[in-house]
Amino acid sequence: MTASENFLTVEDVTLYFGGNAALCEVSFGVRRGEILAIIGPNGAGKTSMLNCISGFYRPQHGRIRFKGHDLTKTPTHKIAALGLARTFQNIALYTGLSTLDNLMAARHIHMRQNSLQSILYWGYARREEVAHRRRVEEIIDFLEIAHIRKTIVGALPYGLRKRVELGRALALEPELLLLDEPMAGMNVEEKEDMARFILDIYERQGTTIVLIEHDMGLVMDISDRVVVLDFGQKIAEGTPDEVKRDEKVIHAYLGDA
Amino acid sequence: MAVLRPSGDFDTSYEHDLAVVRQRWQWALLLLLLLALFTLPYYAPAPTVSLINRIGIAIIAVQGLNILTGYTGQISLGQAAFMTVGGYISALLVGAAGWSFFLALPVAGLGAGLVGLIFGLPSLRVKGFYLVMATLSAQFIIPWLTRHIYPSLLNGAQGINVPVPTFSLPVIANTCFLGTTFNAELGTCVYRFATPSQFIHITLGVLIVSTIVALNISRSRLGRALISVRDNDLAAELLGVNLFAYKLKAFFIAAVYAGVAGALLAHNLRHINSQTVGLVDSIMFMGMLVVGGLGSNLGPILGATLVVLLEELATVLAPPAAALLPTLAGGATAALKPLLFGLALMLFLIFEPRGLAHRWMLIKAAWRLRPYAR
Structure with missing residues (x-):
């Protein structure tokens, strides 16, 4: 090799x-x-x-x-x-956000809206949110965490938090x-x-x-x-x-x- | 706690799930509230209108602080200093340069935002307590500058008088429309936002825009990046968020809000100097945010309202308090205001550290679960 x-x-x-x-x-x-x-x-x-x-x-x-x-x-x-994506030994989730938003936050690198478009939240930014939401929902389905979609992750038990963290890494679509x-x-x-x-x-x-x-x-x-x-x-x-x-x-x- | 929706309110699409105002009756209530606020001068006494005006301006300043402290987790005690910057910029642009207030207002916001960027630079290196100290420096440097630079323009410690915001319309068919009056000097129809009853329409208009902007930030890519900086800055960086850029963006946005609030305050009071808003106000804004709820869009609105209303309560309670404690005589109001503020802050930190906004969520959830659980 x-x-x-x-x-x-x-x-x-x-x-x-x-x-x-x-x-x-x-x-x-x-x-x-x-x-x-x-x-x-x-x-x-x-x-x-x-x-x-x-x-x-x-x-x-x-x-x-x-x-x-x-x-x-x-x-x-x-x-x-x-x-490249990773998970952490001592879970490093965004504890104040819901499961869904944790995964959406990981879409940061794939989203193209700039901050001004975020502020206006109209047209492209709105469509982009929905498009990425669709992708994130696929990951949520795959990891079987649909029931905690809108739960703040700080309130989740340890095993589920580990799974959400894996989901967040997957949302980056890493190689x-x-x-x-x-x-x-x-x-x-x-x-x-x-x-x-x-x-x-x-x-x-x-x-x-x-x-x-x-x-x-x-x-x-x-x-x-x-x-x-x-x-x-x-x-x-x-x-x-x-x-x-x-x-x-x-x-x-x-x-x- | 999962999101509890009212019975029968289902999400049928992602767009629907993302909506903020979800049902027709909610839209109706919102429009009714706005209508009630905008027509306030027609049925409420002048002091009430003036009070709502003050609350509105405080809400805008606290909304900015919420984006910086509540969402991004960067504690700042410089909000009042950035208000001073905005106030002076608008005062000079309208007063000395003769700009229209409605053009000067956004420029004042942007100008304050740029100053905010400078004082946001230490946030790259320091966090928490040390960042508070760094932003505190704004509170000393900026008022000092307004007192000592360009005395011919800024008039030193006395400060400057700020003109009344006006808008003018051309004379159409020999009549003046929209409540304007003919101004012979200018040859146009002019409307002057001189009294609080007139000024409140500007405050409310800006408040609507600032609330929508805050909402949009919190539900989009920008907001999630800011919150990820707050919740776990190391993870955020590994997930592709440029910490430096987003911390500075947060400082910029917060200072823009402050600048706009400062401009509104200056034109409302018709005067600004280095003491108009100061360190105490920065602390008050932080207190309003804590009482209202950090990191919630409802927080600044509830917190600023409660704290300003408490100040009013101090005015009401002053005469009996002065009778009870003769040593307070003369300064009873001044003595009671910080007392009530401190008491409210302490009680909230002990009993509801997540603020009124969290309490409101709990009440809503309990109402929706009724009668099954409490």
Whole structure:
């Protein structure tokens, strides 16, 4: 595999917080149309990696290339428009807005009305609102959250909020979807629902997915490839079966046996 | 809480779902209310008309603050300073440059908006308490400037007299229409908005426009971007909202509202100086917004109305209060106004921190659920 086949390429990314290296020369590639899982023990740098890709952190060294752009040099607010969306480990919804408005807010990058047209709310702006509302309703149907359409998300239970957040990421119509622990803190039933949604997104829309997850059984079931981080370094990469048998991975998870 | 619609009111299309005024009887009520307000001078005593006028101007200023603080989450204590800017611009354009008031009014808004942009710049770096301090600087710099720059034009601390807004019509068939009177000096028919009874029509007209603009902002792309900055600025940026641009837009819009309100106030009082509106008024506007409900379009209307009415109550209560507390004698009204305002603010923060607008929603929901639940 050459680098050019990669959809997203992470090259020698190094991120320091003060003197601590959160990520140390991490490189890997994400191919178009795969589910890649990033796993590792707590504090391994998984979320830091995702934060670097989504432009939330700026690594000191290295490059992250996506569709010909270097994400480490792209202004944060322009990354979403390139076709990249993410969810957060600690849900980061707009808590004062309804489910519907949260998803509509994510249509920001796809809407063309300028602020003056918004203020006049006539003609084009009005038609655009309805057109995007239609698209958002499709996502609401897909995620089975129609019953909470007009509920303020601050009042929703945790599992539903996770689902709304996934919906908000989908409303961006991303080509690459980054999911930070989409099933953390869920019960088995909720996890199965979420896994079903993720697989549906992947199969129906061909969205490339990078996810961080702690549930190993689930990771091994749904991902095509796995990248393992430990103490900020990549220690293994490969198919779930390869990774499962890797000495270093077993060592990182279980310690000296 | 989900949205509760009156029984039988169904959404048949997305357009219908997005509508603000949903039913015919609601339109009828709205038009009746507007009719009652516009014909106020014909049946209400002059002090009442003057009071409604003051409430209207306060609502416009608070609506601007609501867009900045309620929607965008940027706390500002500079609203009164931007009103001063608008007031001076309009006063100079109409008084010294001889513009029509109706042209000077939007220009005053835009001018104040540009000044607002300057004081919005710190919002990129600082939040919350520190931003309050940064906007507070407007409250010191702008009045100081009006006192010290161009004394020949701005007349220093004394301030300037502001002309009466007029509109003129050409003489048609030797008669003057629309209640205008013939002005021999100009050779045209002129209508002067001199008394509150005449001025209130301007205030109400502007209030209708400002309310529609606020509503449109809150239900469109712009409003959702502003609210996402308030609710989660980090997520908003990752979802493609340019924080810098939208914070500045919010400051601009808020200052435009302030500028328009300031121009209305200046022409209503017929005089403006650096003390006409000040820091206390900025704090009052913030209080009105809290009492009415932050981030709700109904909030500024209810809050400004309640607080201005409380001030009136202070005037009514002053004589008995002065009899009870002789040490207040002479300044009873002045003493009671902040007392009532402070009391209202405190009670609201404890018992209804989301303001009157939220309470109104609860009442509506309870009414619609009746008799099944409360």
